[in-house]
Amino acid sequence: MKLGVYNAILHDRPLPEALKVIADLGLTGIEINTGGFLPPVHVPTMDQILTSDAARDDYLAVFEGTGVSIAGLNCNGNPLHPKREIGEKHAEDIRRSIRLAHRLGQDRVVTMSGLPGGEPGATVPNWIVNAWNSAALDVLDYQWGIVADFWKETDRLAADHGVKVALELHPQNVVFNTADVRKLIELTGATNVGVELDASHLFWQQMDPVAVVRELGPLIFHAAAKDVRINAEHAALYGVLDNSFRRLSPDEERTNLGGTEWANEWPKDSAWDFVALGRGHDTAFWAEFLRALQEVDPEMACNIEHEDVELGRIEGLEVAADVLKEAAASLV
Numbered sequence: 075m076k077l078g079v080y081n082a083i084l085h086d087r088p089l090p091e092a093l094k095v096i097a098d099l100g101l102t103g104i105e106i107n108t109g110g111f112l113p114p115v116h117v118p119t120m121d122q123i124l125t126s127d128a129a130r131d132d133y134l135a136v137f138e139g140t141g142v143s144i145a146g147l148n149c150n151g152n153p154l155h156p157k158r159e160i161g162e163k164h165a166e167d168i169r170r171s172i173r174l175a176h177r178l179g180q181d182r183v184v185t186m187s188g189l190p191g192g193e194p195g196a197t198v199p200n201w202i203v204n205a206w207n208s209a210a211l212d213v214l215d216y217q218w219g220i221v222a223d224f225w226k227e228t229d230r231l232a233a234d235h236g237v238k239v240a241l242e243l244h245p246q247n248v249v250f251n252t253a254d255v256r257k258l259i260e261l262t263g264a265t266n267v268g269v270e271l272d273a274s275h276l277f278w279q280q281m282d283p284v285a286v287v288r289e290l291g292p293l294i295f296h297a298a299a300k301d302v303r304i305n306a307e308h309a310a311l312y313g314v315l316d317n318s319f320r321r322l323s324p325d326e327e328r329t330n331l332g333g334t335e336w337a338n339e340w341p342k343d344s345a346w347d348f349v350a351l352g353r354g355h356d357t358a359f360w361a362e363f364l365r366a367l368q369e370v371d372p373e374m375a376c377n378i379e380h381e382d383v384e385l386g387r388i389e390g391l392e393v394a395a396d397v398l399k400e401a402a403a404s405l406v
Contacts, residue, residue, distance in 0.1 A: 075402055076373060077102065077375075077398055078096065078105060079377055082379075083390070093142045097140055103142065105375070106144060107149070109149040112329075119132075120170070130177055134178065147171045152247075153185070153224065154217075154220055155188070173235060175237045182238055185242070186241060187258065189248055201246045229264040232267065238267075241258075241268070242275070243255070245275060250275070255268075259293070268292075268293040269296075270295065273297075277355070278304070284366045287366040287369075288366055292370060294374070297363075297367050301350060302348060305346060319340065322339055347383075352393060360397055361401040364376065364398075364405060
């Protein structure tokens with residue numbers, strides 16, 4: 075296994091400093107954000123790299139001697155957003171990331187399947203959570219048509235560049251569970267589109283990440299190490315689909331998601347939270363998770379994604395890295 079860090083949590087410092095943090099954690103990979111919801115902070119010369127060998131070589135030289143190498147590119151966003159200023163930008167970020175991966179000698183790009191509007195002329199995405207009525211299935215039929223067209227085309231681009239595109243099974247996307255993955259492959263015939271197995275989103279859906287890895291097997295291309303803690307008292311009252319989010323005002327610190335859309339404040343009495351590895355599931359679980367991934371691909375990259383708001387940037391990475399390394403060591 076190749077163990078590393080998704081770099082978004084280290085966007086507060088230059089790339090060389092981020093690489094030192096990761097090396098000091100005893101990890102060897104960095105998954106680099108290249109667009110989508112977040113700007114490509116650690117690839118400021120992306121446009122030049124795409125056209126200039128000198129720019130590419132200068133960028134790759136930053137990693138030499140650090141003990142840390144690139145372990146995939148990440149451009150999570152909504153490439154199917156019905157607002158063109160968001161959807162088309164995020165779609166182009168995926169295409170550019172595929173081309174960039176090829177230029178950098180990489181073969182993994184992580185993103186999301188996307189979520190269209192519910193009908194022609196829509197201006198906001200529509201996530202069907204429970205399609206018990208026929209109208210909801212009509213929406214899904216419309217959305218799957220858009221999804222299939224986009225990913226057929228993107229799969230061809232990825233195949234042409236020798237790149238595998240790994241989709242995070244993230245709710246508020248059309249593809250967010252095993253059945254959706256199978257349907258996407260069936261509709262598109264894709265050979266270069268598969269899954270980034272981020273256990274965190276499966277946990278709160280009451281799915282078993284290890285079982286999902288073994289079900290999807292070779293369709294798992296990449297992995298993320300992020301934990302979830304279920305807060306039983308609040309989950310009992312609100313359920314895991316609780317929508318008690320607060321809209322942040324322009325004078326508060328907030329993250330732009332494209333156009334005029336922003337991330338909201340997390341519920342105060344949340345049913346569940348993203349936490350560092352070990353704070354939701356113990357080391358024994360993560361060992362089984364890594365074991366299942368290793369059965370699929372002994373060279374698979376598994377990168378820590380830190381979103382535990384109770385821990386600082388470095389503190390959270392340290393907690394997660396200790397658990398991940400201990401889990402990996404138990405496989406030997």
